[in-house]
Amino acid sequence: MNFEFLNSVSSFLTSALAIFFAISIHEFGHAFVAHLNGDDTAKNAGRMTINPLSHIDIFGMIMMFVAKFGWAKPVPVNPYNYKNEKIGNITVSLAGIFMNLASAIFFAMIYKYIGIYSLKMVCESLIVYNIAFASFNILPIPPLDGWSFISTFLPGSVNYKLxxxxxxxxIILILLVMTNVLSFVLSPIYSFFSGIVSMFL
Structure with a gap:
């Protein structure tokens, strides 16, 4: 009897687990740091959690498996509630990326010391997807975190126009995927973040 399909199922479930976690910890990061900055919009909306059901966008999840990029439901924030609007915008924008990288480092340390093969594979998948989420979200394309960070330093009139x-x-992201430009752009970013995480392996 051929049991190869079990490996495929196992691989799919491991990837799904890693994607759910990477999405959840990323969005939790935004919500939690917004809370620290004085804005409880996300907290009151039930988004300050690592429960993936609170963050998953169905179409975005399908795109994750089909096109290798996807998205979650945006965390609602109100910058006018921040104690300091500029600092709030910067820290909240970078929070998701930071949480993904911190998670990748955490699972890298577990990977290093754990001896159970199946758990090492789960950790490896968690490392890969957390780095991938950090790399993708740092791109300066609206509404990604990289753009939110950059827009903090632009004049209001420019932001409004853009x-x-x-x-x-x-549409831009689809074109970048279809022309393989996205992979070309993400590759050095992913390598840089991987280099940081590998120091803990």
Whole structure:
């Protein structure tokens, strides 16, 4: 009897687990840091949690498996509630990326010391997807975190003008995937983050 399909199922479930976690910890990071900055919009909406059911966007999840990139439901924030709007925007924008990298480092340390093969494979998948989420979200394309960070330093008039084009972001990302430009752009970013995480392996 051929049991190869079990390996495929196991691989799929491991990847799904890693994706759910990477999404959840990323969005939790945004919500938690917004809370620390004085804005409880996300907390009151039930988004300050690592429960994936609170964060998953179904279509975004399907795209994750089909096109190798996807998204979660955006965490609602109100910058006007921040104690300091600029610091709030910067820290909340970078919070998801930081949480993904911190998670990748955490699982790298577990991977290093654990001896059970199946758990090492789970940790490896968690490392890969957390680095991937950090790498993808740092791109300066609306509404990704990289853009949120950069927009903090732009004049309001420029932000307002550029905001009009955010509806084209999805089309831009699709084109980047289809032309393989996204992989070309992400590769050095992923390698850089991987280098940081590998120091803990």
């Amino acid at each position: 905001y009009e084009y955010t509806r084209y972001s999805f």
